[in-house]
Amino acid sequence: MNSEFGPRHLLSDAVATATMSPIEARMLFRSGMVTPTAGWAAGYAQANLIIVPKTQAFDMLLFAQRNPKPCPILGVFDAGQTSGPLLAEGDIRTDLPRYTVYVDGEVVAEPTDISGYWRTDLVTFIVGCSFTFEAALQEGGIRIAHIDQGTNAPMYRTSIRCRPAGSISGPLVVSMRPIPASQVADAVRITSRYPAVHGAPVHVGSPAELGIADLDHPDFGDPVEIAAGEVPVFWACGVTPQAAVMESKPWLAIGQAPGHMLITDARDSSYLV
Structure with missing residues (x-):
């Protein structure tokens, strides 16, 4: 399941992408740019997503708590919430370059915007990323x-x-x-x-x-x-929850397309010990 590369020619200069602010990067992705995010917005933490209905949210939270190495939770949104402290003025439905949508554990779409799949009972988990x-x-x-x-x-x-x-x-x-x-x-x-x-x-x-x-x-x-x-x-790797979704087959789940991460407003240094 290899990820799809988008129009890199729009911003081919690696220096430009590295020096971009998180909100500038998210606005580009919201406008439709598709690209893996390694090397973008240097100094700012990137994150995985796993979004599940509220009925599965406790099990997913417990799964993460029992497996903290692959599933380090950086934040959890209330059901239906689409933004929070990690993405000021952001929207979790539009501000990643690409998503993966699962129905009964099967990939059904890899959209650049999940607004059409959004429900008020969806709970978003933001999971640490090795980027x-x-x-x-x-x-x-x-x-x-x-x-x-x-x-x-x-x-x-x-x-x-x-x-x-x-x-x-x-x-x-x-x-x-x-x-x-x-x-x-x-x-x-x-x-x-x-x-x-x-x-x-x-x-x-x-x-x-x-x-x-x-x-x-x-x-x-x-x-x-x-x-x-x-x-x-x-x-x-923070794709572990998506592998669990493929095996466990909840009726709906959404994650980032692998490598197409949420660029957060948190500094890398805030996670340094």
């Missing part, structure tokens, strides 16, 4: 392959099971970044200081130990080239 610590990795001299290669981050279902909660169950999903062997310890040290956005890696090295058969075929996002001397490093 938040990528700027810190780059500042530490560690290159990010999917940013350098202009692709979406690769994400994989694993054979590791999350702790279930009521009607919600599913596998751990991980994102992968190839890191030079000499810098793996630095990557672990840097990301461990961001526990609210997945923190340290869950695995370094052989993907087979996670039940991943082929790094060239991610379940979400796009493959990246792994250079000689680089080691695959895996972080828990």
Whole structure:
């Protein structure tokens, strides 16, 4: 399920996207621009979404509480609420570049606006994203392959099971970044200081130990080239709730399209410990 790339020619300058404010980025997405958001609005936290009806909201909250590594909750909206402190003057229905809509666990649409699916009983969970610590990795001299290669981050279902909660169950999903062997310890040290956005890696090295058969075929996002001397490093991923939705099959759920994140008004540094 690879994500669709949009009109990058509208803003091809990576410096321009990195220096953009969150509200400027959200306004572009509201107007219809579609692009993965890695590297955008440097210094501001990006986030995953999972939106479910109120009848499933407690189970989803409990699932997140029992699985904090892949599902770190940054905020929860009341039923029907469409904005909040993390997105001033924003609208959760329009301000991401692309969404994924599930009915009975199946993808039925990948719209750029979910206003047509909105209901007053929908509860929005804002979940931490590993894009938040990528700027810190780059500042530490560690290159990010999917940013350098202009692709979406690769994400994989694993054979590791999350702790279930009521009607919600599913596998751990991980994102992968190839890191030079000499810098793996630095990557672990840097990301461990961001526990609210997945923190340290869950695995370094052989993907087979996670039940991943082929790094060239991610379940979400796009493959990246792994250079000689680089080691695959895996972080828990906020797409995990969407994998749980696919397995558990609630009658309706909405998430961001993988890699097409909510750019929040929170500073990356606010999640640094």
